[in-house]
Amino acid sequence: REELAEWAAKDPITTFRAHVEAGGVFPPGDLDQIEERVAAEVADAADWALAQPDPLPEDALGWVYKEDVP
16 A cells, blocks of 8 residues: 555656646646546547447458568
8 A cells, every 4th residue: 555655646647737736837627627528538439449340350460460561
């Protein structure tokens, strides 16, 4: 638990937010709105990805390497 707490205190997202809030870079509430918009965009992208059909097994290696490279 101590190690987890130590690393949580070093979290770059948390420390960045504290830094810009303390410096008055963003008006109060702006970072919350940004986080909400980002969360919604990520959720939309995840929903889209999950709605896509599963790839065919024969296509599994199609984007891993190219066979006809000289």
